[in-house]
Amino acid sequence: MAPPHPVKFCSVTKTIDGHEILRSIDAAFAWGTKYVICGPSGSGKSTLLRCINGLETVTSGTIEILGTKVGKRQFADPKFRSKLGMVFQKFSLYPHLNVLDNLILAPMKVLRQLRPTAIAKAEELLATVGLSDKASSFPHQLSGGQQQRIAIARCLMMDPSILLFDEPTSALDPENIKEVLEVIAKLATSDRTAIVVTHEMGFARKFADTIMFMDNGTIGWQGPAEEFYSQAQDERIKRFLGGILH
Structure with a gap:
């Protein structure tokens, strides 16, 4: 039976060079829920996301993922890590491989899928992200938005x-942002938990079930997306939205 919360933080602190990036974070992320984490630069958003994926180790406290308290041993297991999909600011596609080979490499190596099985899945996902005609293209032949959609696939x-999406549009030109956000919105389904760090607050309002606002290494506010925009009494949120929306 699946745990009710695939990701849980229990008193998590992260310290780098004596500076607390995360301060006693307690949070639970529910199945099938779409989260947006926002807040000013340096508030700990990306660090929190990287702790979920094992790219940062916590200084104190624990993180549970899929019902297991995680540490180096779990994150060293490729099959465990395969349950955590992360899309970064930079696309990180292999430049010497075409799109199709970029997609099928990990399933064949980690999941031991046969090449025809992996190709069939890749073709299905390329259709989903609207890039069926780019299977034989190389990354340098694609726009930034196309590369990010391939990274999502x-x-x-x-x-x-x-x-997990770590500011997936920050490296894109304005004309490419909309197409990437539309793909993200389409792929967040009821059998997955999606956590997006972004400054695109118009997207957050439409996409998120829950918004987490981070400030100075803490979760300063959490609740339904629509309620976030009416937090005029919270000076931190008011200041943040004023800077973003204007």
Whole structure:
């Protein structure tokens, strides 16, 4: 039986060079829920996301993922990590491989899928992200928005239970942002938990079930997306939205 919360933080602190990046974080992320984490630069948003994926180790406290308290041993297991799909600011596609080979590499190596099985899945996902005609293209032949959509498809090739997006549009030109956000919105389904760190607050309002506002290493506010925009009494949120929306 699946745990009710695929990701749980219990008193998590992260300290780097004596500076607390995360301060006693307690949070639970529910199945099938779409989260947006926002807040000013340096508030700990990306660090929190990287702790979920094992790219940062916590200084104190514990993180549970899919019902297991995680540490180096779990994150060293490729099959465990395959349940965590992460899309970064930079696309990180292999430049010497075409799109199709970028997509099928990990499923064949980690999940031991046969090449025809992996190709069939890749073709299905390329259609989903609207890039069926780019299977034989190389990354340098694609726009930034196309590369990010391929990176999202590559993430989904592993059939992750938890989707993590770390400011996925920050490296894109304005004309490419909309197409990437539309793909993210389409791929967040009821059998996955999606956690997006972003400054695109118009997207957050439409996409998120829950918004977490981080400030100075803490979760300063959490609740339904629509309620976030009416937090005029919270000076931190008011200041943040004023800077973003204007």
